[in-house]
Amino acid sequence: MTTESNKSAGSLLTEALSHVSSLMRKEVDLARAEVNENLKHAGVAIGLIVGAVVVALTALNVLSAALVAALTEAGIAAGWSAVIVGVLLAIVAYVMVQKGTSDLKLSSLAPTRTAKNVKRDAATMKEVYDDK
DSSP, X not given: OHHHHHHHHHHHHXXXXXXXXXXXXXXXXXXXXXXXXXXXXXHXXXXXXXXXXXXXXXXXXXXXXXXXHHHHHTSOHHHHHHHHHHHHHHXXXXXXXHHHHHHTOHHHHSOHXXXXXXXXXXXXXXXXXXXX
16 A cells, blocks of 8 residues: 555656656747847847947938038028938938847847746746745
């Protein structure tokens, strides 16, 4: 009778370890998927920054042309319109850089859902073992 209860305790322990192993494997898979998703998000943010650089270079070209036009023509409407276009492009570039850099913060790349799940699983395991 004692061997039978030992076998069932052993099989229960084996089963528990199997479940813990499976749970950890699934959590690692979830973390990998979440990091991949966050890296794709970072790729989009980098794309925004590259786009901002292109727009900023265009803005510099337009503002340079506007300055030349303003100096040579002394305030003729064509020069001032170039200034307005250049300033608008510079504002667009600034907004894009701000959005891109805020999306690239390290906290937005961390696998937060996985960390939350692991903490919850650890708390559950602790409760199970504390009850025994």
